[in-house]
Amino acid sequence: MLRKSALRGYSIEGLREKLIATLYADDTTVYLNADDSFELLQTILDKWCLAAGARFNTKKTEIIPLGTAEFRTSLIESRQLKQGDAIFPDGIRIARDGEATRILGTWPGNNVGTVNAWTVVIDRVRNTLSKWSRKNPTLAGKSILARVIAGGHTQFLAATQGMPLQVEKRLDKAVLDFIWDGRKSHPINMDVLRRQREDGGLGLFHAAGRNDAQYLTWLGSYLKPAHERPLWCFIADRILLGAMTRTARTTARRAAPSHTGARDSPETYWARWPPNGTRRRLRGQ
Template sequence: MLSHQRHSAVVLLFKGGDRAMPGNYRPIALLPVEVKVLAKALACRLAAVLAAIIHPMQAGFVRGRRLHDHVVLLQNLAQHCTDVGDEGYATFLDMYKAYDMVNWDWMYKVLDAVNIGPGFISWVQLLYRDPSIQLLINGTLAPSLSPTRGVKQGCPLSSLLFVLSIEPLGQFLRHPTHVGSGIMLPDGRFVSTLFFADDTTLISNSRASALHQLTLVDTYCQASGAKLNVAKCKTLVLNSRQGETAHPGLNVVPIGQPVKYLGVYFGHNLDPAYSVRQLNDRFYDAFRQWGSRARTLRGRVLLVNAVVLSMLWHTTAVTAIPADQVAKWQSMVTKYVLGRKTAPTESMVVLVNATFQFDKSTGLRVPHIASTLRKQRLVRLRNMLAEADSSLWASLSLAQFARCSPLLGRPHDFLHYF
């Protein structure tokens, strides 16, 4: 490539925390257009075969895999451990600057090990040969730097390369000599890891097994150049009947304290209403912040769908929402769309027929929250029945249904549970 094609500007996006700490910023590479086109072409080729290479326990950036499956599996594991009285632990790892620490030689070796052709590897090597970057700070370019590791965040190919580079860690933890450290499901299969890109979770059946898995992760880090941020790793006790006790080498989450996994709150004996309260606060804050931006009815419908309700769907897909809470949300949405009300304390008499309010073809198209929640449940139940033999979360869910309703004789009749 030409010298200008090897060059990229890097902007820093603030992630949260102390703004004076460099580690609280995410570097995003701004690549030349022709380089991005090449990277996209390579990404399309690689994405087509990634599902055949990457283990199903890695759900990040692999076509056809869903983030919510891992969330439901962890919820089911917690319920399973509580029901049968077994020990169970989930250790949430924090990889320090995971994307920026990828060793290029390690990445090329992994590509070769999974039988990616030499021609494809040479194209990847071309993208990472003698790169240079300049930080763009307050509109000013800093002096040029020459990175020696890391995949470029902002490049279409980077996420796929990262998923491949971390796959050996999953294979190492799932090796027959180590998989026994995980939790055994009713069908005899083991769960020892959950991956979503760099969000890595270790599933173990004892504290000793959790410590053993951490030593395996340390071995992987030494070989690959990755770095584990031990201070930020947290261990959650899955069995809610088991007492939470501190343990040397493990940062055990205290009783009642939340820990976020893939955007959903978990906790040892965490108040079931905690997630709903968090959603509730964000829901009403969005109206106060954005409500005045839309002047027309159509604009308010668009704003509610794009800004307000969109922040609910991720959590509601895996969390039971009380009917009275859904009714309050619906009331707020209706008052805003029809009456421009932005606070829950503001009253309004709705004179429009409910059918006309929610009709999407001839009505006002006011979003109906309860219908979306029912659709989410039906999709989840459909996936559970369709993937019962292949997905761990689905088989565990069906086992729990069967255990709860043996007298009915129809544990797979999903309409009974709807």
Template sequence: MNQRMGMGLMKLIYKRKGHKVDLKNYRPITMLNTDLKILSKILANRLKEIMPSIIKTNQVYGVKGRDIADTTISIKDMIRYINEKNKNGFLISLDFEKAFDRVEHDFLFGVLKSFGFGENFIKWIRILYKGAVTKIKCNGFLTHVFKITRSIRQGCPLSALLYSLISEPLGLAIKHEEGIKGIGVEGEENKIFQYADDTTVMVKDLKSVKKAMEIVQMFCKGSGAKVNEEKTVYMRFGGATDLTEHFTFKEMREIKILGVLMGRDEKKAEEIMWEELLGGIERRLNFWKLRTLTLKGKVLVLNVLMVSKLWYILYGSSMPMWAEKRLKKCFLDFLWKGKPARIAYNTLIGAEGEGGLGLMDIEQRKNSLRVKIIKMYLDEENKVEWKKTMEYFLSKCGNFNLGDNILWMRTKKWMTEGVPDFYKELMSAWGKFLTCVYFNPQGRENILNQPLFLNNGILNQGKGIFYKKWWDVGITKVRDVLYEFKEGFLPIQYIVDVMEEAKEDFTRQELINKYDLIKKAIPEEWIQRIENMEQTKQGWDIYVKMGENLYAFKECGVKRFYCFFRDIVFKKTCC
């Protein structure tokens, strides 16, 4: 590769934090030769297809099928779980100084070889990096050419993939170190979460912290990385000891991880985060108020420049009612200059073809994001850590350990008492969406574990059944009214005995009538599958009906979910 092909033009971008005279507060971005970027893109397209099979840790950066929101949701859920169980533990947010720029090329080539990449592929990476030279553009002037002896060039299509590969040895070392005790649900420990160089370590005790930091230092020696101890911060939970006696890390009550503020007190952290976010939106809107815009132009400003800033935060954080009301008022003041609205809000949110202007409704968008979380959860191919904690919190709904089978119920409000606000929002949104969901459990066990009450698949005259007394005594699943090892329903006397043991008030005829309704409501197809006694394939066939159309749930996206929720509240104009 000739020098011109490997030439880069570097520009230093201020990070918008810290003093401007400190070089550490600038990020180098390199503009590369088009020929080199074409070659890099070809290699990147080949590499990205196998990344999910190579990256075995919680690293999500540049890995196909993984999302940055998976990391933030997982960490927030772990904090919720620690607080719920009142466990001791530490969360350490590591800051690697100039992470991309400090990568040693020999370490990069060694990692590629260790992961089994062939000599031909490694040769191409060597060509790209051994021939790398650059100039710096500063204040309109160009420096002399100098050789790049280390770093992964930010601006190269391969950079994200290569950095994920480089950081994988750190994740694997901490994950498999028996001396490090992580935190997890049902014995499955979580120790480290990574998004590029943003690394969060979660461990139980001081001994684990020390061992983890030993591994981090070993990784730094090999890769060229350096921990910035001034910016590395931590939180402790329960009765965990103070780390400042052993490390120079700063203790915090709230830490911003990947743009999301997290804290020991979740509600306080979210209040601070929403106050900051809403304050920024209000300041930007004050600027736009100075411009003369049409109503349609104002809607465009709100949709593109304002509400778009909320979606990433809303993926894993609940939205307090005060924040939602304040934001809605702020938007209406912007649209109507503080005067009474001339068009109803619930009309403005409709599509243009239906008489609206397409204003994005925050509550309905939030609901659609919650349904997307359910979709990701039900996708068996989606292996993410937050699924375990989500199942734990779902099992708390109703206090009868239904686990994720409670998703097939239209839960009542009292059933979600005691679960985090995020999961209250999730179950509320999903309960509304269930009205258009058609599902068919495939396996015998799936059917037996189906909720008996408030289930869209078990209906009496088109409505769900709910017997509070039956629920209170533990009759909550289909299996609770069927024989386990032979065909047929349990006799009415079993229900009577359970009620008498729980000292519930009832009449025998009342129980007979209710039991007959349940027997008729359970689909005959389900009963046949159960009595077949064969372990058919597990899983679900889930469809969504919107209008006259039927869609596979797994193929639906946030846009379609939003249309469903918007149509519930949309009001058409009279003319």
């Protein structure tokens, strides 16, 4: 109903259909254009609920304003998408700048630092490792636990939002303290422990190494042909092009391959990075 409605949503170059909604299990995210009508959305949802015998939980409904700072402020103060439109019900929370909103385990928002989203995760890793430390596991056992706990608790958020360098260091420090029970003197170099067993190590978890593998997976998805690319790749095209200088953008238009499905593509520049700068650029630093 949403995709066939008069709601505009977002038209993204390279995509055949407008971006209007994404659904996962019982979690639904709707994307409204500044010219759309919240009242029309409510009418559509009411019809769907009537037909399906379901209902949306207004108390759990949250709005994340997109666009300029002026537009976001206006939306928050008026509680309207546009003048003359329906006012958002009182039970709906509108995220202000600096406030993150949880969506499927991620924390998007305006002017929200990703470091804040990681604080709870790192604390949980430290607390769990501390509990296991009291059981006095062997060095090999600690290596396995570090992979399961430090790696497992952080994999999803790292895959969806990336992990800042300072968080990487905090996570590796938590593993280091767990391995050596907080002692400052280490009889075996950590780089040695991070090697695979056949190379004399324990395969100890290393945040930077795991994250680099994830970023390369992102790159692989980004460089796929248009019909295989995930939705986020087409959005990334527009963001990257917007960050380019005028000269770089002109060069991209002339040299970009056509298989990505976008008229302008920054993909040309991935192949031009020198090897020693790849990790920094993959991380957007």
